[in-house]
Amino acid sequence: MDSEIELLRAMIKALPDPVFVITETGHYLEIAGGKDPAYYHDGGDLKGLSLHDVLPEDKADWFLEQIRETLEQNRLQTVQYALSQNDVKGLEQAPGPDGNIHFEGRLQPLPITLRGERAVVWAARNISSQRELEMKLQQLSETDPLTGIFNRRKFLEQLDRCFRKFKRYNRPTALIIFDIDHFKRINDSFGHSTGDKVLCRLTKDCAQQLRQVDSLYRIGGEEFAVLLPETNAENACQQAERLRQVSEQLRVEVRQSPVKISISVGVSEFTDADTSIEDLMKRADARLYEAKGNGRNRVVGD
Known part of the structure; x- marks a missing residue:
């Protein structure tokens, strides 16, 4: 015992x-x-x-x-x-x-x-x-491997969260969507490695212009989105213009010849009539294509 x-x-x-x-x-x-x-x-x-x-x-x-x-x-x-x-x-x-x-x-x-x-x-x-x-696996699932910023999956998740918050508290949230003008020409003329450098540099330079509460996402090949909480479309357009100016100043040296870029930008914000995040995304996309149709390298907002 x-x-x-x-x-x-x-x-x-x-x-x-x-x-x-x-x-x-x-x-x-x-x-x-x-x-x-x-x-x-x-x-x-x-x-x-x-x-x-x-x-x-x-x-x-x-x-x-x-x-x-x-x-x-x-x-x-x-x-x-x-x-x-x-x-x-x-x-x-x-x-x-x-x-x-x-x-x-x-x-x-x-x-x-x-x-x-x-x-x-x-x-x-x-x-x-x-x-x-x-946490590492979650980060990998939410992050664009090239630029290191959030990916489209994370964007849709965060946008849905912002939409539910807007519907509950009526707090403004704006969306910026932009892409690089004639990006295919860069890849065709200088190679995909140069195109990758442009994407990474643009991401870095744009991120430095954002507030801590804002989020930058790569949602397509050369297409990006920015979520701006507590921001209306007018103020978001001012931020979008800063991003456009930053993109104009970007230079990537290739064979002693700098590659220059510009971006076209669409801006919108949630409205009481919105029933889903798709409503906001469609408006921002429409403004983006309006910017492209009007000559590119410009911002169009609500």
């Missing part, structure tokens, strides 16, 4: 991930496992303390909410969250990973009361590497 108890204690102590017993009022009753400093900080000193003793109030409240929800539903619950050693008082100098650690927490109600309280077993697993991979 003693050997079985010793084995059980050794197993609990050797658990690769930390396991906490926490009461419904947020007190740490027991802590085991998770001793590898490559993955975790040693939380053994938290025993006897409460969540509000060691965590910022908003984080402690969130943990308590998960515990109480688990106890109310009386079933296993899985959550994800991030914590750093600086979030937990007493762990500031403890050996362990730097920065935020992303965790998957698995909460299971205990079938007994402890010190007159219900409690849960909270097993925490470090999923930071998995989270990092997921």
